[in-house]
Structures are given as structure tokens and as C-alpha cells.
Amino acid sequence: MQALDLSAITQADIDACQAIAAEAGVNLKDCYQCGKCTAGCPLADGMDLMPREVIRFLQLGALDVVLNAKTPWICAQCVVCSSRCPQNVDICSTMRAVRLASKRAGKRPLPEADIFDDEFIANVRAHGVSNEQYLAAAYNVKSGHLMQDAENAVRMLARNMVGVAMHNIEGRDEVAALIDRAQAADEARHAQSETPEGGDE
Ligand code: SF4
Ligand code: SF4
Numbered sequence: 001m002q003a004l005d006l007s008a009i010t011q012a013d014i015d016a017c018q019a020i021a022a023e024a025g026v027n028l029k030d031c032y033q034c035g036k037c038t039a040g041c042p043l044a045d046g047m048d049l050m051p052r053e054v055i056r057f058l059q060l061g062a063l064d065v066v067l068n069a070k071t072p073w074i075c076a077q078c079v080v081c082s083s084r085c086p087q088n089v090d091i092c093s094t095m096r097a098v099r100l101a102s103k104r105a106g107k108r109p110l111p112e113a114d115i116f117d118d119e120f121i122a123n124v125r126a127h128g129v130s131n132e133q134y135l136a137a138a139y140n141v142k143s144g145h146l147m148q149d150a151e152n153a154v155r156m157l158a159r160n161m162v163g164v165a166m167h168n169i170e171g172r173d174e175v176a177a178l179i180d181r182a183q184a185a186d187e188a189r190h191a192q193s194e195t196p197e198g199g200d201e
Pocket of ligand 2: 037040041042044074076078081082092
């Protein structure tokens with residue numbers, strides 16, 4: 001775990017960390033740092049903070065550390081950590097809440113993940129289903145990785161594993177409405193977490 005200047009942490013930082021946890025429905029005091037979440041995480045090797053450490057820094061009010069971490073952007077939301085926690089701490093939802101907070105703060109420590117997320121949602125919203133070939137093209141253009149996977153794309157096109165036809169499902173308006181509802185729920189949880197009674201004091 002990296003060194004931390006505790007004297008630099010303000011009450012506003014502590015409140016913001018509590019609000020992030022509240023948005024995830026988590027009481028930070030429940031975590032006793034056993035590490036079972038980290039031990040089960042399939043992506044821990046690629047993370048800059050272990051899942052346990054994300055919770056620890058939130059407990060300490062180390063807002064900058066948490067908002068600048070790549071870990072929440074690497075997290076695949078697989079829920080293994082939450083299912084292993086003996087204290088029922090929902091680490092998975094916490095990762096998502098940190099990610100949203102980081103984005104709201106204009107941080108984006110792993111911009112490619114944010115671009116991919118936005119393009120994926122836009123793709124599914126428009127078509128009801130992900131059109132991977134167009135998703136990959138939009139991601140490559142917006143991330144600046146223009147030729148990423150170009151070789152694979154040529155091979156997959158040659159073998160008819162992907163095509164150029166755009167697929168639209170019948171109920172795509174309903175899918176778009178579901179996405180809208182989920183995003184509105186995110187905003188409502190955020191607004192609720194920022195009220196004094198939304199924290200876990
Ligand atoms: S498994 Fe639960 S109690 Fe243990 S470190 Fe992770 S969040 Fe904390
Ligand atoms: S939800 Fe994220 S942090 Fe938790 S085990 Fe999966 S990848 Fe790791």
C-alpha cells in the first residue's frame with residue numbers, strides 16, 4: 001500500500017468518500033481488511049490498488065488516491081469480491097461508485113476504459129445490441145489507437161466471423177429506455193448519497 005499523508009486529508013475528503021460508499025450501499029466500517037476480496041479478484045494482477053486497498057483508502061478519506069486509481073476502471077464488475085466478503089461489503093458496487101465519482105470529478109485515470117464504456121452504451125442504445133465491428137472502429141478513432149486489432153479485423157472479415165451489416169433488434173427502443181432508467185437510477189443514488197442522511201455515520 002502506498003504511503004499516505006494523513007494530515008492532508010480534509011473533512012470534505014472524508015465526507016466525499018462516505019458519499020461514494022453510500023452510493024454503493026456500503027458501510028465502510030464493516031470492512032476489517034481480511035483481504036478475501038483481493039484474493040478472489042481475477043484482475044488483481046493488473047490493478048494499481050487492490051480491491052481491499054480501495055476500501056481502506058475510502059475508510060481513511062483518501063479521496064485523491066481513490067479517484068486517481070486505475071483499479072475501478074479495470075474492474076470487470078464480476079461480483080466475485082462481493083460474494084466472498086464475510087462482511088457483505090459490496091466491493092463491486094463500490095468500484096462502480098468510485099468510477100462514477102472519478103468521472104464526475106473529470107479524472108478518468110484510464111481514459112480508454114471510459115471511451116470504450118461510452119461507445120458500448122451508445123452502440124447498444126442505438127441498436128439494441130452491440131455491433132462489435134462498429135464499436136471497435138468507434139473506439140479506435142476516439143482513443144487514437146487507429147490500427148488496434150486491424151490485423152485481426154481483416155482475418156475475421158475474411159472468415160465471415162464479423163460482417164459489415166449493422167444489426168438492429170426489434171425491441172431496441174425498450175433497450176434504450178432500460179439504459180435511460182439505469183442511468184437515472186445512478187443519478188438518483190448519487191443525489192441521495194450526498195444528503196447528510198445518505199452517509200454511513
Ligand atoms: S473481503 Fe470484505 S471485509 Fe475483507 S477486506 Fe474485502 S471488503 Fe473488507
Ligand atoms: S468485481 Fe471487480 S474488483 Fe471485484 S472481483 Fe470482479 S474484477 Fe475484481
